[in-house]
Each structure stands twice: as C-alpha cells, then as structure tokens.
Amino acid sequence: MNNPIEKTKLPNIKNIIIVASGKGGVGKSTVATGLALSMAMEGYSVGLMDADIYGPSIPTLFNLHNQQPSVSEKNGKPLMEPFIKFGIKIMSIGFMIDPSQAMLWRGPMASNGLKQLINDTNWGELDYLILDTPPGTGDIHITLLQQYEINGAVIVTTPQTIALDDVRKAITMFHSEHIGVPVLGIVENMAWFTPSKHPDEKYFLFGKGGGDLLSDSTGIPLIAQIPVNENICGVCDEGRLNELFSDKIVKFGFDNLLKGILKFQAEMSKN
Numbered sequence: 309m310n311n312p313i314e315k316t317k318l319p320n321i322k323n324i325i326i327v328a329s330g331k332g333g334v335g336k337s338t339v340a341t342g343l344a345l346s347m348a349m350e351g352y353s354v355g356l357m358d359a360d361i362y363g364p365s366i367p368t369l370f371n372l373h374n375q376q377p378s379v380s381e382k383n384g385k386p387l388m389e390p391f392i393k394f395g396i397k398i399m400s401i402g403f404m405i406d407p408s409q410a411m412l413w414r415g416p417m418a419s420n421g422l423k424q425l426i427n428d429t430n431w432g433e434l435d436y437l438i439l440d441t442p443p444g445t446g447d448i449h450i451t452l453l454q455q456y457e458i459n460g461a462v463i464v465t466t467p468q469t470i471a472l473d474d475v476r477k478a479i480t481m482f483h484s485e486h487i488g489v490p491v492l493g494i495v496e497n498m499a500w501f502t503p504s505k506h507p508d509e510k511y512f513l514f515g516k517g518g519g520d521l522l523s524d525s526t527g528i529p530l531i532a533q534i535p536v537n538e539n540i541c542g543v544c545d546e547g548r549l550n551e552l553f554s555d556k557i558v559k560f561g562f563d564n565l566l567k568g569i570l571k572f573q574a575e576m577s578k579n
C-alpha cells in the first residue's frame with residue numbers, strides 16, 4: 309500500500325458511511341438498512357449499497373428477490389438504475405451474481421465487480437451512501453477503503469466478548485495509518501431482550517455491557533443499543549421494513565444511531 313491508489317470520485321455523493329464488523333450475523337445488514345431508513349425518514353437522500361459479495365442480504369430485506377436492475381444511458385454511458393424503496397436507492401452485488409456462485413469469486417474479480425457496480429449505478433445526488441459489507445476485514449473492505457473517500461465507519465457488535473475481539477481488529481484496520489477512516493461510533497446490536505408483555509424487563513441474553521467495554525477501551529462512543537426484537541427476523545426476511553420501527557425501543561436505538569453520526573460529523577467539520 310505504499311503507492312496510494314487514486315480514488316474514484318463520486319461527486320454527486322456527499323457522504324459515504326461504511327457499516328462493518330469483525331463478524332457475520334451480528335446485524336450489519338439490519339443496522340445498515342435501519343440507518344438508511346432513518347435517514348430517508350429525516351429527509352436525507354440516501355443510497356444503500358450491499359457490498360456483501362458472499363452473503364448479500366439487502367435483496368431479501370427489501371423483498372427484491374430475483375430482480376435485475378434496468379440499464380439506462382447517461383452521456384453515452386450505460387448506467388444501472390437502483391431500485392427505490394422506502395425512499396432509499398438500493399443496489400446489491402446480489403442482483404448481479406448467483407448466490408451459489410459467489411464463493412467462487414476470487415479477490416480481484418470480486419473487487420473489480422464491486423467497483424464497477426458502484427461506479428456505474430445511477431445514484432443521482434445523494435446526501436449519504438451507506439455501504440453494507442461482508443464480515444471481517446478482507447479484500448472487499450480494502451477495495452472500498454482504498455477506492456473511495458469514506459467519511460466514516462459504523463461498527464456493529466453484539467455483547468459477547470468473542471464478537472468484541474473480532475470487532476477490535478476491524479477498528480484497528482479503519483484507524484491504521486494507511487486507511488485513516490474515522491470510526492463514528494459503535495452500535496451494540498442484540499443488546500438485551502424485552503418481552504412485549506413485560507416492557508420493563510431486560511434480559512441480557514448475550515452478556516451485558518460489551519458495548520460499553522469496547523467503547524471504554526477504544527475511546528469510540530457507543531452511539532446506539534438495539535435490543536433483540538422478536539419481530540425483526542420476520543420483518544427483515546419478508547421485506548416488511550415499514551414495520552422495523554414499530555417497536556419503540558428499536559426506533560429509539562436507530563434514532564440514536566443517526567443522531568450520533570450527525571453529531572460526530574458536525575464536530576469534525578468544526579475542526
């Protein structure tokens with residue numbers, strides 16, 4: 309990484325936020341989607357790019373199975389039209405590849421395919437482009453970080469320590485000298501469970517205080533906690549995202565996430 313790669317400029321996109329974690333299954337896609345939804349509801353123009361080459365789940369979350377984006381032409385260049393749902397412009401590597409073939413994609417092939425998809429999507433003017441990423445800190449992350457001007461990262465974790473160890477590696481990557489992308493905040497997903505019939509009770513199914521611990525040891529603020537919610541699975545699997553915020557505590561978590569990002573960015577712009 310001694311020869312810095314010239315970054316691709318996306319002049320119509322004001323901010324790019326990457327959602328990452330060291331691990332799979334912690335809720336990156338759920339958090340990326342909820343964040344995009346919160347932004348759209350607040351009036352921001354927002355795009356969501358599913359860069360999870362090995363397990364793209366955005367098509368499922370938005371009920372866009374087996375769909376293929378249409379192609380339009382702009383200034384003589386063919387561009388892919390993102391799908392628009394809930395006010396969010398959506399593109400997924402999953403629209404391009406057969407999931408059973410994804411594992412056969414090698415590093416450079418995956419990276420090039422992804423770059424092309426991002427560059428050739430007709431995003432229009434966006435306040436925010438949210439990038440949902442695969443687990444870990446592999447080729448896809450490196451490609452995104454080297455290729456684009458990323459404004460910040462949101463790190464998703466669950467309370468277990470094993471998740472936290474992996475997550476630390478992801479934070480180290482973002483903050484490394486070569487990458488230098490600020491981590492805007494930590495989201496502790498599946499922080500606790502509150503049964504709907506007992507709204508005052510909290511059950512810490514996966515341990516307690518992991519997000520705080522990580523925040524204390526890294527100096528990165530814990531900006532949101534999202535509880536385990538019995539409806540999230542169904543809502544996400546069936547693309548009923550309009551119901552994602554029907555639980556007040558879930559909505560509160562996502563409100564905090566957006567507030568945390570805006571606050572961080574406001575402070576950065578002062579310096």
Ligand SMILES: Nc1ncnc2c1ncn2[C@@H]1O[C@H](COP(=O)(O)OP(=O)(O)O)[C@@H](O)[C@H]1O
Nearest residue numbers: 332333334335336337338535536537540541544
């Ligand atoms: N807070 C939550 N409560 C209940 N289920 C959740 C929550 N967050 C995520 N899930 C579920 O957990 C699974 C993994 O989430 P996902 O967002 O796909 O994780 P990742 O993108 O990190 O692999 C999905 O089935 C999702 O619906």
Ligand SMILES: [Mg+2]
Nearest residue numbers: 336337360365
């Ligand atoms: Mg995912």
